[in-house]
Amino acid sequence: MIGAEAVSERLRRVGLRICEQIESGVFPRIEMPARTVSNIIYDPEVGIVRLGDRRITRSAKNVRQAKVFAQMLWVAAFAKNELVDKGRSCSLRDLFYHSFNDPAIKFKEQDESDRIVVELETILKLPRERFNILPEEKSSIFGDLTIEYTTPKSHAGRRVNLTSDPDGKNIGLSIATAKFIETSAEMVIAVEKGAIFRRFVEEGVYKRLKAILIDTGGQAPRFTRILIRRLHEELGLPVYILTDADPWGMHIARVIVSGSAQAAHIPELATPDAVWIGIWASDIKKYRLPSLPLTQVDKHRLETLMRDPRYSTGIWRRELEVFKKIKVKAELEAFSKYGLTAIIDKYLIKKIRQVEKGLF
Amino acid sequence: MIGAEAVSERLRRVGLRICEQIESGVFPRIEMPARTVSNIIYDPEVGIVRLGDRRITRSAKNVRQAKVFAQMLWVAAFAKNELVDKGRSCSLRDLFYHSFNDPAIKFKEQDESDRIVVELETILKLPRERFNILPEEKSSIFGDLTIEYTTPKSHAGRRVNLTSDPDGKNIGLSIATAKFIETSAEMVIAVEKGAIFRRFVEEGVYKRLKAILIDTGGQAPRFTRILIRRLHEELGLPVYILTDADPWGMHIARVIVSGSAQAAHIPELATPDAVWIGIWASDIKKYRLPSLPLTQVDKHRLETLMRDPRYSTGIWRRELEVFKKIKVKAELEAFSKYGLTAIIDKYLIKKIRQVEKGLF
Numbered sequence: 001m002i003g004a005e006a007v008s009e010r011l012r013r014v015g016l017r018i019c020e021q022i023e024s025g026v027f028p029r030i031e032m033p034a035r036t037v038s039n040i041i042y043d044p045e046v047g048i049v050r051l052g053d054r055r056i057t058r059s060a061k062n063v064r065q066a067k068v069f070a071q072m073l074w075v076a077a078f079a080k081n082e083l084v085d086k087g088r089s090c091s092l093r094d095l096f097y098h099s100f101n102d103p104a105i106k107f108k109e110q111d112e113s114d115r116i117v118v119e120l121e122t123i124l125k126l127p128r129e130r131f132n133i134l135p136e137e138k139s140s141i142f143g144d145l146t147i148e149y150t151t152p153k154s155h156a157g158r159r160v161n162l163t164s165d166p167d168g169k170n171i172g173l174s175i176a177t178a179k180f181i182e183t184s185a186e187m188v189i190a191v192e193k194g195a196i197f198r199r200f201v202e203e204g205v206y207k208r209l210k211a212i213l214i215d216t217g218g219q220a221p222r223f224t225r226i227l228i229r230r231l232h233e234e235l236g237l238p239v240y241i242l243t244d245a246d247p248w249g250m251h252i253a254r255v256i257v258s259g260s261a262q263a264a265h266i267p268e269l270a271t272p273d274a275v276w277i278g279i280w281a282s283d284i285k286k287y288r289l290p291s292l293p294l295t296q297v298d299k300h301r302l303e304t305l306m307r308d309p310r311y312s313t314g315i316w317r318r319e320l321e322v323f324k325k326i327k328v329k330a331e332l333e334a335f336s337k338y339g340l341t342a343i344i345d346k347y348l349i350k351k352i353r354q355v356e357k358g359l360f
Numbered sequence: 361m362i363g364a365e366a367v368s369e370r371l372r373r374v375g376l377r378i379c380e381q382i383e384s385g386v387f388p389r390i391e392m393p394a395r396t397v398s399n400i401i402y403d404p405e406v407g408i409v410r411l412g413d414r415r416i417t418r419s420a421k422n423v424r425q426a427k428v429f430a431q432m433l434w435v436a437a438f439a440k441n442e443l444v445d446k447g448r449s450c451s452l453r454d455l456f457y458h459s460f461n462d463p464a465i466k467f468k469e470q471d472e473s474d475r476i477v478v479e480l481e482t483i484l485k486l487p488r489e490r491f492n493i494l495p496e497e498k499s500s501i502f503g504d505l506t507i508e509y510t511t512p513k514s515h516a517g518r519r520v521n522l523t524s525d526p527d528g529k530n531i532g533l534s535i536a537t538a539k540f541i542e543t544s545a546e547m548v549i550a551v552e553k554g555a556i557f558r559r560f561v562e563e564g565v566y567k568r569l570k571a572i573l574i575d576t577g578g579q580a581p582r583f584t585r586i587l588i589r590r591l592h593e594e595l596g597l598p599v600y601i602l603t604d605a606d607p608w609g610m611h612i613a614r615v616i617v618s619g620s621a622q623a624a625h626i627p628e629l630a631t632p633d634a635v636w637i638g639i640w641a642s643d644i645k646k647y648r649l650p651s652l653p654l655t656q657v658d659k660h661r662l663e664t665l666m667r668d669p670r671y672s673t674g675i676w677r678r679e680l681e682v683f684k685k686i687k688v689k690a691e692l693e694a695f696s697k698y699g700l701t702a703i704i705d706k707y708l709i710k711k712i713r714q715v716e717k718g719l720f
Binding site: 082087088089090091093094095096097098100101134136138140149151152154155158160164165166167168169170171172173174175193194195198199201202203204217290331333334335336337338339340 | 442447448449450451453454455456457458460461494496498500509511512514515518520524525526527528529530531532533534535553554555558559561562563564577650691693694695696697698699700
């Protein structure tokens with residue numbers, strides 16, 4: 001993963017290109033991939049959602065675009081000079097209000113500044129979290145991994161082992177950008193619920209399976225997806241994802257694996273090799289889990305996923321078909337019917353061994 | 361704060377009383393304060409919401425209550441034997457599913473098991489978090505406080521300083537029940553938003569003000585309220601609460617100070633001495649903050665608070681009246697108009713000095 005200096009340099013180069021254009025007497029412009037629906041492509045080779053070849057141009061020449069162009073440069077300069085270079089962070093909301101300082105830049109609605117941040121992501125091919133514009137969501141990590149912080153400056157160089165905090169460590173800017181120093185882990189297990197994550201910590205799953213545990217807290221925040229990808233790429237660890245058996249849980253896994261349409265412009269948010277280990281629709285009957293009927297909203301969601309190219313083949317298609325047939329769903333907690341540790345002893349360990357052998 | 365052994369003992373005594381009743385030949389019954397609306401009282405002396413003197417009885421004699429009575433004993437036994445004594449935790453959802461094991465106990469809907477957990481809280485006068493039935497919400501803490509974990513067993517006796525994690529440490533069961541070993545802190549600052557919390561960490565507010573920082577993540581989860589109260593009572597630290605200037609933010613502060621109607625049966629969730637340091641409605645004009653008009657929902661909320669006895673006097677009343685008059689609201693991020701650190705330099709520090717002098 002590139003560090004803060006490299007991010008700063010990418011931002012600097014955006015400005016540099018503008019300066020060069022002005023010096024050579026042309027109206028400055030910036031080209032970037034189009035984020036229109038028709039240019040969002042599911043690439044079955046790599047297994048991720050990405051942007052196609054269509055490109056658009058933002059130019060200072062067009063009167064209607066001139067202000068937006070200036071706003072984008074202002075955001076890029078702010079991200080570089082005030083955030084990345086100073087080791088500071090802010091939220092999308094902060095950024096919006098900060099623009100009130102300058103009448104020439106001031107955004108009318110937060111939608112406008114949010115949109116520009118997305119364009120900046122597209123230009124830099126980096127999530128906004130990497131230039132320190134942060135979300136509010138919470139997700140946590142636990143396991144034998146020693147990291148070394150690089151930010152904020154007060155903590156740069158400090159090392160900590162991620163088993164030190166039994167409540168799990170928040171996955172924020174500092175962990176997502178830390179260096180990985182040492183680990184005994186042999187896999188990553190991401191689970192969508194804090195209660196199950198906590199159980200895995202309490203029952204020592206991290207020791208028994210030599211696993212780094214991640215609580216995604218529902219749909220995984222982007223920092224968490226960045227970190228999962230890094231754990232896979234930099235440490236070579238296989239990634240297993242455990243969710244509720246419903247169309248929503250399944251999609252939590254799918255987004256970690258393939259990325260989302262909203263973030264098709266940022267490659268580093270997907271982990272194509274990550275494996276969804278259930279709870280599959282077909283497990284509901286197999287394990288005789290307490291289940292609930294799919295609601296109208298669930299069924300509608302199911303139909304949407306049936307039309308999504310990410311769900312056209314393999315286990316994804318198969319399990320959607322099972323949901324359609326059985327018309328019920330089950331939660332991770334449903335294993336508690338068999339005792340609090342049943343999800344570990346009766347399910348998790350066996351399922352990981354099973355998928356390791358390629359049995360889906 | 362009482363430890364796990366004492367919680368276990370309280371649970372054991374519930375069972376013991378039942379045994380004694382049976383042995384002396386009477387139908388077993390349990391008495392507890394009524395949680396009806398008319399028995400929820402705001403006590404202006406202490407400044408908290410609590411239950412009045414009306415009591416109800418659950419009895420095994422009444423045929424309609426017999427099953428509920430058995431279910432309550434089952435939940436109490438489960439909490440003691442499977443959770444507290446074994447150093448395990450579970451969620452409300454887990455508990456519901458776990459009952460599926462036993463046809464005599466099995467709950468039809470989670471509402472039923474949730475209600476029994478609340479009754480058990482009422483009997484024990486302890487939040488369910490203390491008998492290890494946990495919520496999913498996330499909130500974090502940062503500051504110079506060395507704690508010693510008591511749970512889970514794998515971590516009991518380990519010490520850690522809460523400045524070790526710049527993303528903030530999750531406030532979960534382990535931190536909420538840890539022993540406080542050492543601190544240089546002179547105050548606690550609770551803020552409702554992660555982005556502002558992060559800024560306070562980055563800008564070293566914890567050093568400048570010798571403060572323990574808490575991100576409540578919106579309405580403070582109960583673990584967070586438990587911890588805030590402990591920091592105040594056990595360490596004698598003043599507590600300051602910083603929120604958005606709107607009826608919702610104000611109520612986040614009010615609940616930390618006075619507790620909530622839903623939790624009127626648990627005294628250890630309120631910190632009557634905690635101080636709301638804004639953003640007050642009157643600060644919006646004073647600091648010329650960017651503001652937004654109150655929506656219909658905001659106005660409706662305002663009217664509800666106007667009728668709430670917790671808002672009948674002092675600063676609470678005054679600021680509600682100001683909101684009614686100015687009809688606008690402002691967020692913490694609004695200070696970013698003056699630069700990212702303005703909320704610290706222009707507001708936080710001055711406001712704390714002001715309220716320390718009793719100037720409201």
